[in-house]
Amino acid sequence: MDEKTKVPEEKKVLDETTISLDLATQEMYKKAAENGLDTMWDRKAALKTQCGFGEQGVCCRICQMGPCRVSPIPGKGVQKGVCGATADVIASRHYARMVAAGTSAHSDHGRHIAHVLHSIRPDGDYKIKDEKKLLNLAAAWGIETEGKDIYAIAHELSEAALYDFGRPFGNMTLPTSLPEQRKAVWQKNKLQPEAIDKEVVSILHATHMGCTADAESMINLSMRTSLSDGYGGSYIGTQFSDILFGTPMPRELEMNLGVIDKGMVNIVLHGHDPSLSEMIVLASEDPELKALAKEVGSEGINLVGVCCTGNEVAMRHGIKTAGSFNQQELCIATGAVEAMIVDVQCIFPALAPLAKCFHTKFITTSSTARITDAMHIEFDKDNALECAKGIVRVAIENYKNRAQDKVSIPDYKQVSRIGYSNEGIINQLNLVVNSYTHKPGTFEPLAQCLVSGVLRGAAGVVGCNNPKIKGDSSHVTLIKELLANDVIVVVTGCAAQAASKAGLLSDDAIKYCGEGLRKVCELADIPPVLHMGSCVDNSRILNLVGEVAKILGLDMSELPVVGAAMEWMSEKAVAIGTYVVTSGIDTFLGVIPSVTGSPEVTDILTNRLENSVGAKFFFETNPEIAAEKILARIEEKRTHVDALNNQRMNVPGYDDLTPAGF
Template sequence: PKASRGICGADAHAIAGRHYLRMAAAGSAAHSDHSREIAHVLHKTSLDGSYQIKDEARLLSLAAEWGVETEDRDIYDVAHEVAEIGLNEFGKPFGTQIFLNRATEERRKVWAEEEIEPRAIDREIATSLHMTTMGNTADAEVLVRQALRVGMADGWGGSMMGTEFTDILFGTPTVRTTESNLGVLERDQVNIIVHGHDPAFSEMIVVAAETKEMKDYALSKGAKGINIAGLCCTANEATMRHGIRMAGNFLQQENALLTGAVEMICVDMQCIFPSLGPLAECFHTKFITSSPIARIPGSIYIKFNTDTALAQATDLVKMAIDNYENRDEAKIFIPSSKEAAVVGYPCDQIIRELDDVTNTHLEERGSYKPAIDAIKSGVLRGAVAMVGCNNPRVRPDYSHIEIMKELLKNDVLIVASGCAAQAAAKAGLLSKEAKDLCGDGLRRVCTLVD
């Protein structure tokens, strides 16, 4: 730099701290706004509408946690009240996030002492933007502390709520076998890709494509079926609930279109390359955007409406089928690479699997205790979350996969989500054979669980 300080006197620490906080605020805004959309969908559920409650037990459990009356009430009344409480977490004037009650007393004490308990989600985001606007906080440590707080507003607010509401709406995931990588695209079927983050749209596309009417229509147009494949986090959502296969992750979205075999790519929000517009024009692919949050030149914009969601999705699936005959055979190349993967472990399923690690005569069943005991005794050396994104500055998936392999070798359990999970799937790390890459302790646990 030409000078050690900016014109106002801000030093490098202040400038870097402000950038860091702005990035954290933007991340929380994106994740939590996604959750807000889902909360609105929950608020619109009805027995005869596009969206119903798929996991009543999960709804009732959350209602009990939040003190919502459930006895002798219509399940949809309960859902609407729960959704409203959730929506109020975004802007409530007083108090901290309701889900903090789930944390241990010890942890809550630390957060209170450090003054990082998140208040209303939107407040933490607005405060972060305010603090980093010209002439405000220049103390880097204070900026980093607010980054923790705005991050927690998402982690213990928006994201946690989004997970609960999504499972209530679309069903808690179940264990499924699937496949991952571009080889899941089918040469003789109508390929539709769902891409983004919010499953409200992709869910309807999957439901519409599974109807007999659409299947018959595809056959009448010379295709052998309809193949829905996913990209990015929307892929994970649809895979865990419907078993659809995963075409890949963030840095692979252009490659999917380059196969020349994609009739339609339907996107919702976040992680959509603007390059998909001009790229789709090089092929017959229809590029559909659906959210006012992600409008992209070169796409067909169909504003997704919860009241007419299924009808809109059916029209889109039909449009994709009609587009099948426009393929240019000379441009088609589908790589053969794909790997088998087992996905979709909700908490209670993990506990059931762990029961197989216990001595039935001696030990408590139905809890995480076997995993905790294995960590305490040193058979496992801990658990690590591999959460997240691809970065074009490094070779796609390289760091995810290498770090994961090293962790497995060292008997560390991995919880993966987002593009990291898809990287793992493509590398075969979500298949049962991956236990051969584990150290002795983790391999033993995997063998007992299997």
């Protein structure tokens, strides 16, 4: 066994019931720890008390005069760094750099998908799967489509989107779902992004030594940069993926570690880039490779997903999901994984030494995410399918090296309904309209349910897992409280997988709902928690909220809608939270960001932002208290939709304005 993977002998095995709500995770952690394997929870425990200065955002290492640690307590200890930067300046710089990195991650994802769209040809590996969406997006970008070849349109669209990354003049193209009132807010506060790459470069310049030293200005730059993610890079990544790989529609599949199959060649797909996973899926269906899997003694090829790549292939292909971010090591610890294939983001460097404890091939595929001790096979999008076949072949041929006595797979898996793209949601909403409000192909029924009060509000519960919190517990506790109070929930990323493992993505979850939400679910034939995709797909939520606001003639900030990231850990989550708040949607964070060493930055984020953009952050680590605050905020925000409802009550035929069944 590799020494790098061992838990130190003097360390006690943690109580598995404290690390996660999920029973499969508890079982596999215990097995891993008892066998001396090092996991994220062991490494977190080994750190003991983490750096208080770093946790509060008041340690600056931007220049080599530092690092400078200043006191978070005014009047006590060192109050300024060598250059004179205060805690407010240092914390705001740290926050801005997290936004810049998170925006870069999502936007680079979007750029890559745009390049894939530009590379497609009729005889190529990638095809156009959603022609309607291609034509609609081309129109939004001002591209003439009449009489043009569909592939030529795709190339023009990709070029237009890529131009928005480096646009030298003007502002980047914004989605048509954005209400005019929200655009006006951004223009008033000088928040409308110009070009995606320009915003990232400019804010990093602003954080450089000798530049911005005003916390409020830095947070404003952070908001503008984040918008180039939510309405730029992430939006492009999601919409172009739909064009290339198909727009997700509702389907059922199984989730959790139990989907790993002892009799099969198991291949785990982990990361975020669907251009790779799409080809791995196609390669796994190749007759020659399927025959090879039988020749080596297995029953076939079993693809499973982890993290956001897991969401991508689940939504579009029905590939089962083995787990979320905090289960990536546990997949390998089952001893039954022939290969873990990764691309970019949220991938533990610890996976490489862990894989050496088993027969697993840990394969990196992107120059952006090279990892020491991994097998690296560079993915070539211009020869995508053959490259993918080569990777799958490596996994199949590794089956003979499996030590069957090391195999231990938890018997836990949950059937879930997933894949609710905006188009998929609209299809379901068509079931709840009546003759008066019948507008198929819109979010009108959802808007009317909010106005009538049948639904008190809506919440997007998104984000990661974090070992600072008992895994999945905050996501699940919060969601159940919201459902009981007639708040419909949409989920993305690892929060979606947490909801799945808890049975919240099934019809059975209706038992947790209040009367109004229960009726909506029954009429629309939906679970009360809607799986909308990977973390880049938070742009789908923005589109949904924007369209509902436009239907009602309101700004997004006037809707009873909130966002929540209760177990977040990545810089992408900071960018996401910032663009959600800047869109006018209150956002609740269950892990407190590293800004509390600055009273001013904390006040800006949790108070003063509301004055400029109509929303703010709430920091609350207790999910039950967070639920109480969310429900109170939703009722406060209902002022605007309640006013619309009062107006409607005086309209003849008022009963016909209520969604069917109410």
